[in-house]
Ligand SMILES: O=P(O)(O)O[C@H]1O[C@H](CO)[C@@H](O)[C@H]1O
């Protein structure tokens with residue numbers, strides 16, 4: 595048991611799939627895992643452990659933003675001996691060269707966030723995925739005939755802002771899309787020597803206002819979930 599996760603030691607698998615949304619974690623547990631056990635529901639951030647094709651996998655939410663994923667991923671890595679976290683999230687595209695439903699494999703996350711600097715004295719404003727999970731996701735996507743684009747993204751602390759201009763850091767690093775957690779996840783994994791990857795489904799195209807409707811979302815996220823699970827069983 596950790597401060598924010600009520601599971602007992604041994605109740606969380608070595609590999610964790612981590613969406614932002616607790617209900618997405620429940621959807622995955624309900625529809626993809628067998629022999630599922632709810633191992634934590636502290637703050638309604640659900641964590642489930644079950645089997646996918648016979649291999650133990652956990653799925654649980656990160657909440658939104660660097661501060662939140664910073665807490666959950668740190669406790670998973672340090673208190674539950676988790677080796678690998680695969681974030682499965684949604685993102686907004688900064689360019690209409692991307693389309694809704696596109697799948698991105700985050701190679702680098704650039705951020706104005708001070709999380710890495712003040713948590714771990716990591717000064718870089720662009721962090722890499724950690725370990726070999728990124729490569730395994732690329733390989734598995736080929737096996738599943740799923741297209742996935744290796745991408746540099748912007749991890750932002752901000753969802754709503756006054757200016758609609760491209761944020762300076764996104765321009766500096768040519769970020770194709772924006773989400774809110776990958777940078778802190780990569781920072782924790784880098785500091786602790788753990789594995790971390792982030793795959794994202796494009797849910798909206800910022801310049802055109804195109805977006806995935808609420809009733810399309812379930813179907814939209816299925817390829818990303820299957821890719822994460824098929825990769826998890828190879829780890
Ligand atoms: O779909 P999730 O994983 O929550 O990710 C994205 O959606 C949230 C914003 O709506 C932020 O957490 C952002 O990173």
Ligand SMILES: O=c1cc[nH]c(=O)[nH]1
Pocket residue numbers: 684685686687753772773774797798800
């Ligand atoms: O963080 C996010 C996620 C989806 N769409 C956005 O514009 N931002």
